Amino acid sequence: MTKANRLCIKVALLPTLTFVVSLLGFMALRAAGDTSPLPAGATQYVLSxxxxVTFGAIVAANLLRVRLDH
Structure with missing residues (x-):
């Protein structure tokens, strides 16, 4: 695996992992406070x-790969 490939993987994973960890932290804090993990009506916004975030990270990694190949 080349250095460029490793960089592209990091670019794809970093925003996604940040989003997932922060969302889980938010949900854990709300659950610890005896409320529902997500506010009412927020599920559709979390899914979107x-x-x-996932598609943006994949597009960014692919654009970086194209840029590094040329």
Whole structure:
């Protein structure tokens, strides 16, 4: 695996992992406070945000790969 490939993988994983860890932390804090893990009506926004972050990270990694190949 080349150095460029490792960089592209890091670019793809870093925003996704940050989003997942922060969301789980938020949900754990709310559950520890005896409330529901997500506010009412927030599920659709969490799902769309997770898709947006994941696709954005994949697009960014692929653009970086194209840039590094040339």
């Amino acid at each position: 945000a997770s898709l947006l």
